[in-house]
Amino acid sequence: MQGSSTPVPEQVENFKQEVLTRLRYDVGKDAADAYAHDWFEALALAARRYIVDGWDEASHSIDRGRRKRVYYLSLEFLIGRLLIDNLSNLGLLEIAREALLQLGVDLEQVRLAEPDAALGNGGLGRLAACFMESMATLDIPAYGYGIRYEHGLFRQSIADGWQQEQPETWLDFGNPWEFERPECSISIGFGGSVYALNGSDGSARQHWEPMERLRAVAYDMPIVGWRRAGVNTLRLWRARGEETLKLDRFNAGDHLGAVADTARAESISRVLYPADSTEAGQELRLRQEYFFVSASLQDLLQRHLGQGLALASLPARVAIQLNDTHPAIAVAELMRLLLDDHYLQWEQAWGLTVATLSYTNHTLLPEALESWPVALMERLLPRHMQIIYLVNAFHIDALRAKDIHDFALLRAVSLIEEDNGRRVRMGNLAFLGSHSVNGVSALHTELMRETVFRDLHRLYPARISNKTNGVTFRRWLFQANPELTGLLCECLGRELLDDPERRLRGLEAHAGDAAVQRGFAQQRRHNKARLAQLVEERLGIRLDVEALFDVQVKRIHEYKRQLLNLLHAVALYQDIRNDPAAPRLPRVKIFAGKAAPSYHQAKLIIKLANDIARIVNDDPTVRGLLKVVFIPNYNVSLAEAIIPAADLSEQISTAGLEASGTSNMKFALNGALTIGTLDGANVEMSERIGLENLFIFGLTAQQVEARKHAGELSMAGEIAASPRLQEALQAIGSGVFSPDDANRYTALVEGLRHDDRFMLCADFEAYWQAQARVEALWREPARWWHAAVLNTARVGWFSSDRTIREYAEEIWKVPVGG
Numbered sequence: 001m002q003g004s005s006t007p008v009p010e011q012v013e014n015f016k017q018e019v020l021t022r023l024r025y026d027v028g029k030d031a032a033d034a035y036a037h038d039w040f041e042a043l044a045l046a047a048r049r050y051i052v053d054g055w056d057e058a059s060h061s062i063d064r065g066r067r068k069r070v071y072y073l074s075l076e077f078l079i080g081r082l083l084i085d086n087l088s089n090l091g092l093l094e095i096a097r098e099a100l101l102q103l104g105v106d107l108e109q110v111r112l113a114e115p116d117a118a119l120g121n122g123g124l125g126r127l128a129a130c131f132m133e134s135m136a137t138l139d140i141p142a143y144g145y146g147i148r149y150e151h152g153l154f155r156q157s158i159a160d161g162w163q164q165e166q167p168e169t170w171l172d173f174g175n176p177w178e179f180e181r182p183e184c185s186i187s188i189g190f191g192g193s194v195y196a197l198n199g200s201d202g203s204a205r206q207h208w209e210p211m212e213r214l215r216a217v218a219y220d221m222p223i224v225g226w227r228r229a230g231v232n233t234l235r236l237w238r239a240r241g242e243e244t245l246k247l248d249r250f251n252a253g254d255h256l257g258a259v260a261d262t263a264r265a266e267s268i269s270r271v272l273y274p275a276d277s278t279e280a281g282q283e284l285r286l287r288q289e290y291f292f293v294s295a296s297l298q299d300l301l302q303r304h305l306g307q308g309l310a311l312a313s314l315p316a317r318v319a320i321q322l323n324d325t326h327p328a329i330a331v332a333e334l335m336r337l338l339l340d341d342h343y344l345q346w347e348q349a350w351g352l353t354v355a356t357l358s359y360t361n362h363t364l365l366p367e368a369l370e371s372w373p374v375a376l377m378e379r380l381l382p383r384h385m386q387i388i389y390l391v392n393a394f395h396i397d398a399l400r401a402k403d404i405h406d407f408a409l410l411r412a413v414s415l416i417e418e419d420n421g422r423r424v425r426m427g428n429l430a431f432l433g434s435h436s437v438n439g440v441s442a443l444h445t446e447l448m449r450e451t452v453f454r455d456l457h458r459l460y461p462a463r464i465s466n467k468t469n470g471v472t473f474r475r476w477l478f479q480a481n482p483e484l485t486g487l488l489c490e491c492l493g494r495e496l497l498d499d500p501e502r503r504l505r506g507l508e509a510h511a512g513d514a515a516v517q518r519g520f521a522q523q524r525r526h527n528k529a530r531l532a533q534l535v536e537e538r539l540g541i542r543l544d545v546e547a548l549f550d551v552q553v554k555r556i557h558e559y560k561r562q563l564l565n566l567l568h569a570v571a572l573y574q575d576i577r578n579d580p581a582a583p584r585l586p587r588v589k590i591f592a593g594k595a596a597p598s599y600h601q602a603k604l605i606i607k608l609a610n611d612i613a614r615i616v617n618d619d620p621t622v623r624g625l626l627k628v629v630f631i632p633n634y635n636v637s638l639a640e641a642i643i644p645a646a647d648l649s650e651q652i653s654t655a656g657l658e659a660s661g662t663s664n665m666k667f668a669l670n671g672a673l674t675i676g677t678l679d680g681a682n683v684e685m686s687e688r689i690g691l692e693n694l695f696i697f698g699l700t701a702q703q704v705e706a707r708k709h710a711g712e713l714s715m716a717g718e719i720a721a722s723p724r725l726q727e728a729l730q731a732i733g734s735g736v737f738s739p740d741d742a743n744r745y746t747a748l749v750e751g752l753r754h755d756d757r758f759m760l761c762a763d764f765e766a767y768w769q770a771q772a773r774v775e776a777l778w779r780e781p782a783r784w785w786h787a788a789v790l791n792t793a794r795v796g797w798f799s800s801d802r803t804i805r806e807y808a809e810e811i812w813k814v815p816v817g818g
């Protein structure tokens with residue numbers, strides 16, 4: 001299929017011996033009694049052998065060549081499984097498959113034994129993982145810096161229709177991809193006080209004496225680029241108690257106290273926060289943010305100075321990208337290190353900080369904009385709070401010097417929010433401390449300029465730019481869909497594998513070709529059958545592979561409007577019940593996604609999906625023409641199984657609220673057609689793919705804004721005008737799907753009637769009509785598959801290689817190889 005062609009027997013033999021050696025001497029098992037996980041470990045360790053030399057060599061040659069490095073600071077890296085990714089990029093996939101076959105082992109079973117590294121919530125974390133792979137592929141020297149959470153995102157199960165959360169324990173059997181670096185252990189302080197001192201030259205200096213100290217220990221994972229172009233490092237920090245302090249307390253007889261302090265310190269890297277938008281500022285979260293930022297900045301400064309380079313050359317050798325505001329404390333920490341540890345003057349330190357840092361914004365939702373209470377900052381990070389006050393003072397002074405005295409404007413651009421208790425605005429801090437600020441789609445960037453950063457943008461009009469997101473085609477096409485990849489290679493040649501971004505275009509010429517269309521349809525059926533098997537195993541629900549697979553998989557959020565999709569399901573159900581004899585298109589509505597544990601409305605939406613599923617799937621009148629399934633525990637691996645099996649991709653957020661979306665790109669790459677609003681990257685996708693090859697509907701961002709501005713949130717008119725919507729709301733609200741608790745959804749439905757902030761009712765009829773267009777096209781297979789082929793052919797621009805090239809050229813100023 002996709003990997004290299006038939007493997008050379010000698011390579012297979014060598015690899016086989018390597019795997020057997022690892023199995024015996026590192027895993028401690030004999031082939032006869034090895035479990036799938038033992039084989040996974042042996043295989044991963046064998047693959048590591050092929051990685052390490054290149055990794056080491058890469059890092060030395062970057063040092064020797066004094067090449068500039070990119071540091072991607074992110075609290076999330078949603079990497080998923082790595083086995084196939086690494087084997088495939090190393091060019092070892094077919095060799096490994098054959099070697100295992102000769103040992104009587106199925107690579108597919110071994111693949112499944114690897115736990116997902118779920119060190120992220122959703123889009124932002126997955127983007128960081130795609131970027132790491134693309135940077136390695138483009139041979140851009142880079143480090144990803146984050147936290148080695150002991151527990152990643154919770155596991156979701158469904159009990160009686162409700163989401164239940166279980167701890168995720170990916171490290172239970174160890175992690176064969178990581179290298180612990182106990183010698184790389186960095187001291188991190190919290191609390192305490194700041195003293196003014198005089199330097200030896202008489203200059204005034206500040207000295208921070210933290211009350212508490214702990215250590216950050218490095219764990220490295222190699223990230224291999226396609227065809228080993230580059231090998232970069234993902235360095236994740238683990239929190240450890242400070243040994244010396246612990247010993248002091250032990251010796252003083254305070255055994256329990258010493259252990260409690262250690263446990264408190266180590267709780268910092270215990271668990272990933274499971275919200276994909278900010279919740280009330282919690283101290284532990286701020287401690288996580290500072291912990292990993294401080295460790296990362298100290299580490300990279302050490303590397304810079306260790307090469308004999310001067311601090312003045314920092315921006316020439318180092319580019320630091322902040323993934324949202326989560327690492328924004330880096331602005332104050334870098335200043336602190338330069339001022340207090342390296343004795344730079346304020347102006348020089350500030351110049352270097354701004355020239356080195358850049359910041360990506362991923363959301364405009366007001367509730368997701370991070371801010372921290374001044375009192376908490378003062379207690380936890382007193383020196384940083386001083387620096388933030390000083391940055392703010394210089395910033396406001398500079399504006400006054402430019403004759404800007406407008407009080408409202410000064411208030412809006414201040415780092416301190418005054419009216420909601422005093423808080424530090426992390427977005428403004430990141431903006432001021434960076435030379436470049438970017439959004440993640442054209443629409444989102446435009447809205448950033450007009451809303452959250454309106455005033456700062458007027459003061460610094462050149463600072464904001466757009467970098468539309470992308471996804472790595474190696475994972476989301478080659479690995480997730482080897483059948484389609486094989487077909488594309490037959491059609492376009494194997495060169496496709498090295499340059500999918502451009503080569504896919506060649507497919508346009510074949511869009512009308514009946515054989516290619518047939519190939520697409522066959523591949524899809526194969527993937528649908530595989531998904532149907534998974535659904536039957538996990539849920540006991542049988543799916544008809546002839547039906548239209550209509551898929552919405554992503555975090556559960558009101559703005560993403562899973563509820564609009566459910567209203568459509570209910571309306572379809574009623575249509576069938578009202579006229580059972582009418583001809584129908586069989587359809588399966590597939591949902592998956594996690595809700596933040598404290599987000600009650602999102603959890604209620606999951607329950608509603610399951611309630612509707614139970615009633616609809618069991619209703620004999622429906623005769624299997626409509627099925628609704630909610631697949632539990634959405635993660636990267638499940639996405640890899642679902643996306644290639646989708647006919648229709650639901651991207652239906654309220655316009656203006658989804659910054660970009662990235663699953664929209666993965667679906668289109670695999671040939672699904674999109675039904676969506678003009679939101680986030682959907683806008684650019686429809687421009688590139690052609691409006692006639694997607695189903696766009698609904699209010700635009702401008703129209704949504706106008707309605708909100710006019711206070712038109714009551715939907716009585718819309719509901720009265722749509723008998724279908726009326727009936728669906730009535731059914732849900734009155735307990736048709738919740739006979740055990742007739743009022744379960746009464747308040748939910750009342751909300752839609754009177755305070756429809758996400759415009760479900762306003763968009764319902766347009767959505768219904770768009771779904772009717774979907775059905776009309778599905779009934780004409782030649783036209784459907786023509787559009788499907790064009791989706792794959794024209795989505796090349798949404799490769800993360802393209803995105804990374806733009807960051808490299810326009811923000812980081814690093815040369816691109818690869």
Ligand code: 26Q
Pocket residue numbers: 121122123124125127273275276277278279285362363368370440469658659660661662680
């Ligand atoms: C912040 C503070 C405290 C706890 C949690 C958080 C937190 C964690 C994760 C806030 C936000 C996130 C994640 C946001 C996210 O995934 N945003 C998505 O980013 C994608 C990549 O750019 C976009 O495609 C999506 O549109 C955007 O929603």
